[in-house]
Structures are given as C-alpha cells and as structure tokens.
Amino acid sequence: MSSDNDRNGIQVISRAAAILRCLESEPDGLSLGAIAKRIDLPRSTVQRLVDALAHEELLKVQGAGGVCLGPALMRLASNSHVDIIQQVRPYMEALTERTGETSVLVNRNGTHLMLLHSVVSPQPLRVAPSSGSFLSVYATSGGKALLAKMSDEAVVQLLGPVLEPLTPSTPDLPRLLEQLAEVRDRGYACDSDEHMIGVGAMAVALQTSQGQYALALVGPVWRVEAQHEVFRKALSDTRNAMAGVLSAGLRASPASSI
Structure with a gap:
C-alpha cells in the first residue's frame, strides 16, 4: 500500500x-x-x-x-541568484548615483529576460521596472548583450524566424542579427523604443561564477540617447570594477573603483 x-x-x-x-x-x-x-x-x-x-x-x-x-x-527563482545580486547591488547603487538613471540586473530565461534587481532613478521622470518581471530578450539592450554571446545559428534556433513586433521599432530577425554583430564589435548593446515606446536602454554582459548576466541603464529614450557616451563609459567602468569580484565570488567596495 x-x-x-x-x-x-x-x-x-x-x-x-x-x-x-x-x-x-x-x-x-x-x-x-x-x-x-x-x-x-x-x-x-x-x-x-x-x-x-x-x-x-x-x-x-x-x-x-x-x-x-x-x-x-518568481521569488524562488530570484533567490537562486541571491549571491550575485548581493555582490552587484552596491555597484548598481553607485552606477545609478553616477548616471541618474535606473540600473537593472537581468538573466536570460529561454526567450525572455528575468529582471532580478533594480536600483531606481531618483529623478521625477524615470523608468521603474519591478523585480521578477519578464522582458523580451530580442527587443531589450540586456537581452541583446546576452544574445551576442551566442552564435547567429544558436540565436535563430532559439528565437525562430519571426520575431513578434512589440513596437514599430522592434527589430526583425535580419536586423537583430546585424545589431548583435555590432554588439560583439563594440562591447555594449542599446535599444531605443524597441521594447516600449519612450524607453531607451544601454547594457553590457557580465561573466560571473554563476554564468552570464547583463547590467543595463534604463530611462526615457531621449535622455539615454543624449548621454550615450557618458552611459557607455559608466557601464564599462562598472563592469571592469566588478570583474574580479564576480569571477572570484568575493566582495569588494565599489566606492573607489567606479
């Protein structure tokens, strides 16, 4: 029995x-x-x-x-990334303080991104995504930063031949593959009005002891575009400051390195 x-x-x-x-x-x-x-x-x-x-x-x-x-x-999934979130949080806080825009940490889950943590901009007009929400992998800067780590063949196999347009600016598959080639060449990804009208973002991939993540700055599209070089430099500096910490799984203070 x-x-x-x-x-x-x-x-x-x-x-x-x-x-x-x-x-x-x-x-x-x-x-x-x-x-x-x-x-x-x-x-x-x-x-x-x-x-x-x-x-x-x-x-x-x-x-x-x-x-x-x-x-x-969603809470259980977020908790599986708790070590990375704890390590990245102070750097994200410093990044938001430096740029004035919302910083987000994302991880790919199939054809979508899971937003693991965000530090919201203090500005009155801001983008304030909530942790645990899902975003498109092909129409966001964070998603493109992660897709660029894959071969074009793997990207096509993952997404299929037709990408659902979320806005008039959402890339189709040929345009997305062109964008991914640009990401591989320059080391960062962008989106402007592609996932949501009025929202822009810039992101870099993070190689960690627990796999690939992406760190992004998100804000009103006109503000992100106007500060393109400032945000690129801030993301690059932040990634460089975190590199040793994330690969070793150790803590370090971001104050003097960003």
Missing part, C-alpha cells in the same frame, strides 16, 4: 513539474486546454493540479484566458 502511495505521489509531482516547465517560456500564460494538449493529460487533471499550484502561489490564474507562473515561483 505504501508503495502505491509513493508511486502516486511521484506521479503527481511529475505532472505538476510538466505544467511548470511548459509555462516557463510563456510569460503571457496558456489556457488550461493548451496546457493539457502540450503535456498530454486530461483537462480535468490539469485543472486540479493548476488549482493546487495556484493555492501555493506557484501559478497564477488570469481569468478564463491564461495560467502563468506565480509570484512564489
């Missing part, structure tokens, strides 16, 4: 994990029917599992249209 209970418990966990995995690259969510089709389970079974996972905040049900990953799962 105990063995049967064990097998049933393992099956429930396996099915719950399948639901979570099929939603990891779907920030807008999927319907119950779509989930059931993807993981080849009866809709009634999916409904029971989704209800249980939503009760624990591992999933979030958004009306009749969609089920997406929930806030508890």
Whole structure:
C-alpha cells in the first residue's frame, strides 16, 4: 500500500513539474486546454493540479484566458541568484548615483529576460521596472548583450524566424542579427523604443561564477540617447570594477573603483 502511495505521489509531482516547465517560456500564460494538449493529460487533471499550484502561489490564474507562473515561483527563482545580486547591488547603487538613471540586473530565461534587481532613478521622470518581471530578450539592450554571446545559428534556433513586433521599432530577425554583430564589435548593446515606446536602454554582459548576466541603464529614450557616451563609459567602468569580484565570488567596495 505504501508503495502505491509513493508511486502516486511521484506521479503527481511529475505532472505538476510538466505544467511548470511548459509555462516557463510563456510569460503571457496558456489556457488550461493548451496546457493539457502540450503535456498530454486530461483537462480535468490539469485543472486540479493548476488549482493546487495556484493555492501555493506557484501559478497564477488570469481569468478564463491564461495560467502563468506565480509570484512564489518568481521569488524562488530570484533567490537562486541571491549571491550575485548581493555582490552587484552596491555597484548598481553607485552606477545609478553616477548616471541618474535606473540600473537593472537581468538573466536570460529561454526567450525572455528575468529582471532580478533594480536600483531606481531618483529623478521625477524615470523608468521603474519591478523585480521578477519578464522582458523580451530580442527587443531589450540586456537581452541583446546576452544574445551576442551566442552564435547567429544558436540565436535563430532559439528565437525562430519571426520575431513578434512589440513596437514599430522592434527589430526583425535580419536586423537583430546585424545589431548583435555590432554588439560583439563594440562591447555594449542599446535599444531605443524597441521594447516600449519612450524607453531607451544601454547594457553590457557580465561573466560571473554563476554564468552570464547583463547590467543595463534604463530611462526615457531621449535622455539615454543624449548621454550615450557618458552611459557607455559608466557601464564599462562598472563592469571592469566588478570583474574580479564576480569571477572570484568575493566582495569588494565599489566606492573607489567606479
């Protein structure tokens, strides 16, 4: 009897994990029917599992249209990066103080970016993204900084031939590949109105002991463009100051190095 209970418990966990995995690259969510089709389970079974996972905040049900990953799962994901966030935070605070713009730390999750930490600009007109939110990997400076570390073939395999336009300025695939070549050549990435109208950003990739991250400055597009060289220099200085700390996993004071 105990063995049967064990097998049933393992099956429930396996099915719950399948639901979570099929939603990891779907920030807008999927319907119950779509989930059931993807993981080849009866809709009634999916409904029971989704209800249980939503009760624990591992999933979030958004009306009749969609089920997406929930806030508890986002917190767990953020906590897996806690060491990097703790190491980077003082440098981000110094970067925001130096430039006056919001600094953000992001990590790629499939075809999207997860925003892990932000230090918000003190200016009245500012961009204030929230940690745990997902952004497009191909229409953001942070995403392009990370995609540029991949080959063009790997990028095409990841994103597919058609990129969904988020604004009139969102690049299509040929333009994105051109942009990535520019990023590899100059060492930083930009976006202007590509992810959201009125928002601009500049980013650099960070190689750490836990993998690749990106550090970006985000603000009103006109302000970012006007301060292009200032922001480029600030990001470069910050990355250089953090290089030894991130590769060794040790702490150091940013005060004298940025």
